[in-house]
Amino acid sequence: MTTQRLPLPPFTLETARQKVQMAEDAWNSKDPERVSQAYTLDTEWRNRAEFINGREQVKDFLTRKWTTELDYRLKKELWGFRENRMAVRFEYEWHDETGQWYRSYGNELWEFDQNGLMAKRYASINDALITEEERRIF
Numbered sequence: 001m002t003t004q005r006l007p008l009p010p011f012t013l014e015t016a017r018q019k020v021q022m023a024e025d026a027w028n029s030k031d032p033e034r035v036s037q038a039y040t041l042d043t044e045w046r047n048r049a050e051f052i053n054g055r056e057q058v059k060d061f062l063t064r065k066w067t068t069e070l071d072y073r074l075k076k077e078l079w080g081f082r083e084n085r086m087a088v089r090f091e092y093e094w095h096d097e098t099g100q101w102y103r104s105y106g107n108e109l110w111e112f113d114q115n116g117l118m119a120k121r122y123a124s125i126n127d128a129l130i131t132e133e134e135r136r137i138f
Contacts (some may be wrong), residue, residue: 005038005116009084016081020088024076032062040117047123069094073137086110093137101130
């Protein structure tokens with residue numbers, strides 16, 4: 001039996017926004033298993049300069065990520081969509097083990113299969129040093 005992840009493509013404005021909010025909620029859980037279930041078994045990612053292939057590598061990546069990006073908090077925004085693809089703008093804040101805070105900005109391109117699972121995710125990300133007082137995502 002094939003797993004479906006509603007809403008399914010082709011997306012409307014309402015269902016595209018719903019999909020983005022679901023992704024934001026899942027990533028803010030910082031639960032690699034939960035997040036990985038939104039992706040196909042053979043999902044293809046580019047995250048910064050790292051290439052990730054398959055759901056198991058996604059889980060490994062997210063486990064590493066949330067071990068070093070402490071108190072991670074994310075906000076996503078739908079930028080555009082068509083049929084089974086979306087463009088999303090995001091920013092997230094986190095600090096390292098020394099207490100230095102960062103705001104990471106970026107864009108993602110998403111492609112979904114017919115079952116609503118994300119088959120491709122390409123992310124471009126930049127980091128900016130911030131002070132704790134400059135945080136705006138809680």
